[in-house]
Amino acid sequence: MPYNSIVLVKQVPDTANVTADAMKADGTVNRGALPAIFNPEDLHALEAVLELRDRFGGTVTALSMGPPKAAEVLRSCLYRGADRAILLTDRRAAASDTLATSYILAQTIKTIGDYDLVFAGRQAIDGDTAQVGPQCAEKLGIPQVTYLDQLVDVNDRVIRVRRDIGDGWEVVDATMPVLITVVESANKPRPPRVRRLQRLKRARVPAEVVAEVKKSMRDASAEQREAEVARRVDELKKQGLLIEQWDLDDVKADLSRCGLAGSPTKVFRVQSIVLTKDGYTEIPATEEGVRQMIHELVVDHSLG
Amino acid sequence: MIEVNREGEVWVYAEQQAGTLRDVVLELCCKARELADRLGVSAGAVLVGAKLDGLPEQLIAHGIDHVYVTADERLGHYQTGSYAEVICHNIQKHKPQIVLYGATPLGRDLAPRVASAMRAGMTADCTDLDIKDVTEPRSKETHSNLLLQIRPAFGGNIIATIVNYDMWPQMATVREGVIAMHDPDPKRKGRVISETVPLDDTLFALKLIEEHIEPRSINLKGARVIVAGGAGVGSKANFRLIHELAGAIGGAVGASRAAVDGGYIGKEHQIGQTGTTVRPALYIAAGISGAVQHRAGMEESAKIIAINNDPESPIFSVSHYGIVGDLNQVIPMMVKTLKERGVAE
Ligand SMILES: Cc1cc2nc3c(=O)[nH]c(=O)nc-3n(C[C@H](O)[C@H](O)[C@H](O)COP(=O)(O)OP(=O)(O)OC[C@H]3O[C@@H](n4cnc5c(N)ncnc54)[C@H](O)[C@@H]3O)c2cc1C
Numbered sequence: 061m062p063y064n065s066i067v068l069v070k071q072v073p074d075t076a077n078v079t080a081d082a083m084k085a086d087g088t089v090n091r092g093a094l095p096a097i098f099n100p101e102d103l104h105a106l107e108a109v110l111e112l113r114d115r116f117g118g119t120v121t122a123l124s125m126g127p128p129k130a131a132e133v134l135r136s137c138l139y140r141g142a143d144r145a146i147l148l149t150d151r152r153a154a155a156s157d158t159l160a161t162s163y164i165l166a167q168t169i170k171t172i173g174d175y176d177l178v179f180a181g182r183q184a185i186d187g188d189t190a191q192v193g194p195q196c197a198e199k200l201g202i203p204q205v206t207y208l209d210q211l212v213d214v215n216d217r218v219i220r221v222r223r224d225i226g227d228g229w230e231v232v233d234a235t236m237p238v239l240i241t242v243v244e245s246a247n248k249p250r251p252p253r254v255r256r257l258q259r260l261k262r263a264r265v266p267a268e269v270v271a272e273v274k275k276s277m278r279d280a281s282a283e284q285r286e287a288e289v290a291r292r293v294d295e296l297k298k299q300g301l302l303i304e305q306w307d308l309d310d311v312k313a314d315l316s317r318c319g320l321a322g323s324p325t326k327v328f329r330v331q332s333i334v335l336t337k338d339g340y341t342e343i344p345a346t347e348e349g350v351r352q353m354i355h356e357l358v359v360d361h362s363l364g
Numbered sequence: 365m366i367e368v369n370r371e372g373e374v375w376v377y378a379e380q381q382a383g384t385l386r387d388v389v390l391e392l393c394c395k396a397r398e399l400a401d402r403l404g405v406s407a408g409a410v411l412v413g414a415k416l417d418g419l420p421e422q423l424i425a426h427g428i429d430h431v432y433v434t435a436d437e438r439l440g441h442y443q444t445g446s447y448a449e450v451i452c453h454n455i456q457k458h459k460p461q462i463v464l465y466g467a468t469p470l471g472r473d474l475a476p477r478v479a480s481a482m483r484a485g486m487t488a489d490c491t492d493l494d495i496k497d498v499t500e501p502r503s504k505e506t507h508s509n510l511l512l513q514i515r516p517a518f519g520g521n522i523i524a525t526i527v528n529y530d531m532w533p534q535m536a537t538v539r540e541g542v543i544a545m546h547d548p549d550p551k552r553k554g555r556v557i558s559e560t561v562p563l564d565d566t567l568f569a570l571k572l573i574e575e576h577i578e579p580r581s582i583n584l585k586g587a588r589v590i591v592a593g594g595a596g597v598g599s600k601a602n603f604r605l606i607h608e609l610a611g612a613i614g615g616a617v618g619a620s621r622a623a624v625d626g627g628y629i630g631k632e633h634q635i636g637q638t639g640t641t642v643r644p645a646l647y648i649a650a651g652i653s654g655a656v657q658h659r660a661g662m663e664e665s666a667k668i669i670a671i672n673n674d675p676e677s678p679i680f681s682v683s684h685y686g687i688v689g690d691l692n693q694v695i696p697m698m699v700k701t702l703k704e705r706g707v708a709e
Contacts, residue, residue, distance in 0.1 A: 075519025076657075162480060185519055188637075189488035191476035194444070198480035203569035204444055206473045220573065226469040227632075228577035232443075232570045324365070324485030324531030328498060328512065331523045340670075340680060345689025350697045353669070353685055354705065362646045362667045363589070363613065 061216065062118035063236070065109035066169055068180035068192070069102040069122055069137060071130040075185050098133045101181025103249040105242040108211055109179050110141050110250070116214065119143045121172060125153065125165060128267035134303055138260045139252030146172070147265045150307040152315060157323035158187070162195030164318055167311040169200060177219070178239040182207060190241070197239035205234050206241045265305040266293050365483045365531040370509070372461030372533070373430065374400040377451065377474070378411040378423055379466050381442075381577075385419055387585065388466030388540035390426045395493060395543045396464060397427030402495050403509055406430055408460060412450045414440035424554030427546075431556045432458070438568060441575075442470060445567040448477040453561045455482060460533050462511050464493075467537035475537050485528035487513035487536040491641075491660075498527050510534070516637070516660055541585045541641040542664070584635070589615030589646045592635055592662070595622035596651020596672065596691060603628040605695045606650060612702040618642070618662075620652045636661035650691045654679025671695070 073094035109120050122137035124130050125148040134145035148168050156164065169178060178200070183190035190206070197204035209229065210222035217236045222229050224243055234240075264272075266289070273288050280288070296302040308318055316322060343349045357363040376392040378385060393409065400407040406429040411419055413435060420431040434450045451474070455463065463478075465471040467489045479486035492514040499506045511534040513526040528534045584590060591613065593606035603623070610617045618635040619628065635642055637657040647665035652658060654670070654677055662668070663682045670683040671691045680686045687694050 073518075158476065158486065159479060159483065187488075187517060188519070189476075189486075190472050191479070191486055191488055194473060194476040195480035198448075198477050204473070204477065205570065206444075207469060224469070228575070230572060230576070231574040232572055234570050238569075324483075324528045325487055325513075325526045326500075326529065327524055328527045329525040330517075331525075340683045340686045343685050343687045345687050345694050345697075347697050347701070349687070350694065351701050353687075354698070354701050357646065357667065358705070360667075 062116055063112055063176040063214070064119050064121070064174055065112060065177040065179060066121045066123055066172060066175050067102070067106050067109050067137070067142070068165060068178065068196070069106060069124050069133050070099040070181075070184045071096050071124065071126055071133045072099045072184050072186040073097075096129065096132065098136050099181055099184045101183065101242060101244055102133075103181075104244055104246045105179040105181045105240075106137055106140060106142070107247045107249040108208070108240075108242055109177065111211075111247065112177070112214065113141075113143075118176070121146065121175075123148070123165070123168060123172070125149070125161065125168070128265055128271065131263075131265045131268055131303055134265075135260060135263055136252065138263060138303075139257045140250055141253065141256070144304070145263075146304045146306060147267075148306050148308075148311065149265070149267060150318075152308055152319050155320040155323065156318060157325045158189055158191040158195055159324055160318050160322035162192050162199055163322060164308065164311065164313055165192065166196050166199035167313045168306065169196070171306070171311045176217075176236040178202075178237070180239070180241050182241045182243050193239060193241040200237075200239065202237045202239055203234055204239045204241070205232060208240050208242045209245045211246065260301065262296075262299075263301040263303050264296055265303045267305055269293055269296070366455065366459050366533060368530050368532055369459045369461055370403075371405060372459050373406045373408040374403065375408045375410060375460040375463045375533075376423075376428065377463065377465040377471065378409045378419065378431070379468060379470055380411070380413055380416070380419060381470075383413070383415050383417070383419070385422060386466055386468060386540075388468060388471075388538070390422070390548075391540070391543040391545050392464045392466060392538060393423055393426035393428050394546050395538070396462075399462065399493065399495060399511070400429075403461070405461070408432060408458070410434075410451055410454050412439055412447050414438075420554070420556045421550075422548070424552050425548035425550050427552070429554050431554060432559050433556055434559045434561050436561075436563065438563065441572050442474075443568060443570045443572075444473055444477050445569055446563050447474055448481060449563060449567050450559075450561045451478050452481050454559060455533060457559075463533045463535045465535070465537045467539045471537045475535060479535055482533070484531055484533055484535055485526075487515060487526045487528075490515045490536045490538045491542045493536065493538065498529075500529060511536070519656060539641050541643065578632070584616050584618060584633070584640045584642050587616035587642070587644050589613050589648075590618045590635070590642055590644045590662075590665075591615050591648045591650070592618030592620065592652060593623050593628065593650050593691075594620035594652030594658075595626060596653075597623060597628060598651070600626075600628045602692070605691065608699050609648070609650075609695050609702075612699045613646075613648075615644075615646070615648075618647075620655075620658050623652075649679050649683075650695060652679055653677050654682065
């Protein structure tokens with residue numbers, strides 16, 4: 061039987077490759093200086109639902125919450141075969157912690173409606189919290205299965221999943237609808253399909269069109285720009301290249317549960333990692349050097 | 365969420381597997397004791413499962429005053445729905461001010477579900493906790509005795525301190541190995557309180573088909589000395605050098621993720637953000653560059669020796685002793701010296 065899946069994807073700064081250039085003078089990270097990438101584990105979540113769709117039919121809807129430029133990860137989903145893409149973007153959602161984020165995503169998923177499976181990466185590399193998946197599941201009132209490392213089978217409404225539980229694994233059956241988070245060992249994500257890429261690389265959310273028009277028509281009046289935006293959006297729509305863009309009102313979100321107001325956790329302080337040891341003793345790579353070092357370690361009781 | 369409750373206890377979720385408490389739970393008990401004393405309140409633990417004999421006593425010996433036990437045959441195997449329900453029930457009834465969980469795969473599955481149901485805050489993967497008065501920057505309002513939740517963020521490149529002003533309880537998962545343990549006191553007295561929680565069938569949505577637990581054969585966290593090898597070791601065969609040095613020095617074998625990914629050694633040896641966090645008396649890093657994710661798991665070691673042929677490697681910046689050289693020459697010299705000294709036996 062066919063299954064309708066929703067996959068949660070996030071655009072993240074590439075935190076694995078932070079260089080000195082990306083650090084600001086006050087020791088905080090300059091997100092802007094880091095390349096924005098597709099959150100690695102989300103690619104595996106996408107692959108899992110695409111494989112299901114290819115086998116059993118149904119649809120794959122990619123959902124992301126973020127600024128307009130996060131449409132880039134949605135385009136990546138479309139290139140790989142997603143049927144539909146939705147960007148939830150709203151300034152009022154800024155500064156949301158995981159609780160507020162999961163509320164907004166759950167509202168969006170409820171608005172999409174009609175789903176059998178929600179998939180997400182286990183965690184995003186900018187926060188490493190692994191909380192948004194479980195918190196979404198709770199808000200949707202559906203079970204969660206975290207850390208999928210192998211999708212064993214699907215049989216009617218039951219999905220069989222192998223979970224990586226750290227010091228081993230377990231296989232569980234869950235009845236749909238269910239939310240599942242995925243780790244990297246689950247599968248090998250497919251590359252973008254060239255034909256789809258060529259056709260869909262011009263796909264945009266309206267907010268991107270607004271930004272592009274603003275840039276290309278600097279001297280035009282506001283009315284002229286608006287008209288141009290409307291024209292371009294209309295054109296994209298006709299060609300099937302308009303990515304859906306929703307805001308908090310579209311998903312009937314209670315604003316007191318979004319953004320800073322809806323976030324119990326507040327960042328009180330941020331420090332850059334200062335490499336703590338000020339200088340080290342250089343030991344020459346000789347027998348005498350090594351002997352001397354080991355002697356010191358024994359004397360100060362680090363050894364023996 | 366529950367209201368700010370200054371009389372509320374400091375709680376630990378007592379994760380157990382097949383009737384054995386996780387190491388991190390005992391660490392958290394020590395921390396809960398300390399925090400509770402500073403706040404002038406009691407320390408509690410929530411224990412959930414089927415066969416829990418002997419566990420309350422262990423929790424009490426490690427500093428807990430009140431153990432809230434829910435034992436039910438159906439709770440023999442962990443699943444999120446039923447366990448979260450038990451914890452939520454207890455939180456609503458007893459209104460603790462702080463709830464701590466181990467940042468284990470299970471803890472990181474359970475805690476966010478509880479936080480969402482309680483509409484409370486949750487901070488993942490803390491490496492330190494503290495109690496302090498905090499002034500809200502916008503309103504200038506001062507909140508006394510908040511829990512500071514300290515964690516690496518942004519791939520380990522920054523340390524963030526998180527607080528929760530008023531949407532309580534204040535909850536966090538805490539990494540294993542970051543809290544110093546005290547010796548248990550078997551004579552300590554505490555109270556065991558049995559909590560019956562109604563659990564309907566919908567809370568048992570998952571069906572366990574098969575389970576495979578690999579006993580943790582190595583004890584990295586208990587080791588006084590760890591010798592860790594990285595990609596610079598070059599091959600599985602050459603990793604023998606690391607084992608030899610560990611043998612000569614009486615230490616455990618650790619590894620970087622690159623060494624694990626390269627198949628030089630099993631994943632249970634991995635040190636770092638996605639491996640084990642350790643703080644031995646001596647840590648020797650050979651052929652490890654010292655990426656932030658690796659340093660996150662070892663930089664609290666009392667003494668660090670780095671062996672690396674690239675003087676620019678970041679590992680040197682957290683080291684006490686640095687040997688710039690080829691590990692294939694340096695390690696045999698160390699083994700020889702150690703054997704001569706007889707440190708091993
Ligand atoms: C989300 C995430 C989580 C991660 N978690 C972890 C984690 O938990 N633990 C972890 O370790 N990594 C983790 N990593 C990976 C981490 O970023 C690094 O890639 C990894 O630590 C590198 O391992 P390495 O130092 O062994 O390899 P490399 O970075 O390749 O370093 C090899 C070093 O060996 C030296 N060398 C080479 N030959 C010799 C020789 N003959 N003698 C002496 N020195 C030599 C080189 O100079 C170099 O410094 C994580 C990454 C991500 C993105």
